[in-house]
Amino acid sequence: MTRRLLILSASMGAGHDQVAAELARRLGAEGADVEIIDVLHLLPFRLGVALRRSYHWMIKRAPWLYEVIYQVFFLAKRAPSVSPLTGLMAARLSRELARRPPVEVVSTFHLAAQVAGRLRRRGRLRAPSTVLITDFAVHRLWLHPGNDRVLTLNPAARASIAAATGLPAFTCAPVVAPAFRDRTAEPGDRLVLVSSGSWGVGRLAETARVLAGSGYTPVVLCGRDARLRRTLAGSGAGVVLGWRDDMPGLMAAACALVDNGAGLTCVEAFAAGLPVIIYRPIAGHGRDCALAMARAGVAGYARDAAALLDALDRLRDERPRVALASALFASAPAEAVLISAPGGRPAPEATARAESCPE
Incomplete structure (x- = not known):
């Protein structure tokens, strides 16, 4: 039976989408049925377009403002909640999951990892959820403990990822063509x-x-x-x-x-x-x-x-x-990790919570 995998990415620049596309190509060559969803498209009222445009404007015209947002939301230990955004994405994604249930979900963008981890923790995502960190440095929004495991291209980041999430963390080779x-x-x-x-x-x-x-x-x-x-x-x-x-x-x-x-x-x-x-x-x-x-x-x-x-x-x-x-x-390719050792643990009950969960 063909394994169906869902990759969650985001069109914030090109890198996350390129990694998602190359991973999908490799998994498809192994016989998997792969779908890619841009999580920005899950936001209603064209909010995803607004989010991308605002980030584009900040990074080009007001980098100081992006730096403030990065320090407050991405790095601070007592950062404000991001649940309004992820909550909106999660509602739409739940419907997609019900329409075509995958056997595994892979996130290549930090907000995607937040959404998948939120659904997994609340029992609304039954399939295992893997986070594929595409950045060399890891910030807190990549690290939702509701996910099942984390893949990183930076060997030095493994220990800190495992300590921050309590999840198994693995090093994989960078995903490039x-x-x-x-x-x-x-x-x-x-x-x-x-x-x-x-x-x-x-x-x-x-x-x-x-x-x-x-x-x-x-x-x-x-x-x-x-x-x-x-x-x-x-x-x-x-x-x-x-x-x-x-x-x-x-x-x-x-x-x-x-x-x-x-x-x-x-x-x-x-x-x-x-x-x-x-x-x-x-x-x-x-x-x-x-x-x-x-x-x-x-x-x-x-x-x-x-x-x-x-x-x-x-x-x-x-x-x-x-x-x-x-x-x-020299590390194992990401697709080999996904195929040879599918992630997974029993889906948690909806009541399960963790104080460290950045929802």
């Missing part, structure tokens, strides 16, 4: 990819000027921000590109990646064996993920332009970091 592991082209000595995620966040023009002024050829990835692409193209700031589907080829041709999101693009570079230097990370989770990557030794963290250029000028010294980053892929 297999094309990134095929590095057959010779990288250019001075070609540097400059990435800012799908939304083109950050001071890309300044970064490109710093690189170009030191003899490097910046290839600036503007994501889906067409206005940013036009602006940078007119400034002569190296090679300027929009959203690309040929990232494996671009990474194979580059000598390094300069990134400010510390998200999926960095992980793809790890897979490609491309040195990663994080420069001017975005607020909130971007900065924390950058610091976590630096502590793990898988990426460099340049705090100013001089440090950025110094790191690029000493790329031979980045080989130990590249080796550590490549070693992340």
Whole structure:
């Protein structure tokens, strides 16, 4: 009988959805029937669209405001409840679960983990619930104890995840497309990819000027921000590109990646064996993920332009970091963990509660 799995993601940027899509492809190749639901679509009155737009605006125009929200809601031990949002999502998701019950639910976004954990704890989700943390740093909204287990790509995070939730935590290999592991082209000595995620966040023009002024050829990835692409193209700031589907080829041709999101693009570079230097990370989770990557030794963290250029000028010294980053892929693939050891415990009674539950 075909196993039906449900993956919960969110269109906040592109990374969570890309991980969900690649995981679905792998599980489908193993014979599973996989459905992906964007939890933002579960919100009524287009609230999901409003949430995405407000986050987009903050991260680009008012990063200080996002930093405040991140500190209060994502990190503080006595953070305000997020139950109004998750409650709205949970009501719609309950109907979807009744329509087509899965044998397991996998969350690739923190609000999805909150919704699944809430339903599981209240006995309204009978299937096991696994959280696949796509970030290198882990904040509290990933860690709802109502879920059954947690998968993380950062081996150093396992112990703290288990301590915070009481759940089994496992390390799995980062979920990226297999094309990134095929590095057959010779990288250019001075070609540097400059990435800012799908939304083109950050001071890309300044970064490109710093690189170009030191003899490097910046290839600036503007994501889906067409206005940013036009602006940078007119400034002569190296090679300027929009959203690309040929990232494996671009990474194979580059000598390094300069990134400010510390998200999926960095992980793809790890897979490609491309040195990663994080420069001017975005607020909130971007900065924390950058610091976590630096502590793990898988990426460099340049705090100013001089440090950025110094790191690029000493790329031979980045080989130990590249080796550590490549070693992340020695862990079991996420799909193997899901298929070989299905998560699960008896669905808790609706009365069960935990004081630590961030509902």
